[in-house]
Amino acid sequence: MRRFTQLFALMLMVLLAAGADAADRTSGGARQTTAAQRTKPTQEDRQLFDKATASWKNSSFTDHLHQQKGVGCVDCHGKSRPVKGDAADNATCSKCHGDYPALAARSKLPAKLANRNPHASHLGDIDCVVCHKAHTVSAPYCLGCHTNFDMRIPGGK
Numbered sequence: 001m002r003r004f005t006q007l008f009a010l011m012l013m014v015l016l017a018a019g020a021d022a023a024d025r026t027s028g029g030a031r032q033t034t035a036a037q038r039t040k041p042t043q044e045d046r047q048l049f050d051k052a053t054a055s056w057k058n059s060s061f062t063d064h065l066h067q068q069k070g071v072g073c074v075d076c077h078g079k080s081r082p083v084k085g086d087a088a089d090n091a092t093c094s095k096c097h098g099d100y101p102a103l104a105a106r107s108k109l110p111a112k113l114a115n116r117n118p119h120a121s122h123l124g125d126i127d128c129v130v131c132h133k134a135h136t137v138s139a140p141y142c143l144g145c146h147t148n149f150d151m152r153i154p155g156g157k
Helices: 002-021 035-039 043-057 062-068 073-077 090-097 100-106 111-116
Strands: none
Touching: 043 062
16 A cells, blocks of 8 residues: 555656646746646656656666665655655665664675775765665766776666
């Protein structure tokens, strides 16, 4: 039942966003949108919704890994409707995954690589989304410089 509620809430948010974008504008550029315009789905609205939820429903990305655990869009993005580029912040991630010291303790590294823990690095507490992407392939940021490191990441290649 929770997944249905989350999926319905996401669909409603996408439809509301699409309706607001499609609203007529006055000569001054202000939007004039009625409730009917915001909630009446068009074919374009359905396509936008399908695209936005495709990876959540079935992919190797982090959003699908969350979906398999019963975590929906609202859980990471909050009650406001997510927009392109609206990433979750570290405080939200840490509610389920723990803070950086807890993550560092749980990171599974061979003993010979213990000093290469991405959750206890010289970069400090960087934004989780620098490495962990939701709707695209995740990749360890460390590999940008440390090309000889062998690192795996959930939702990555």
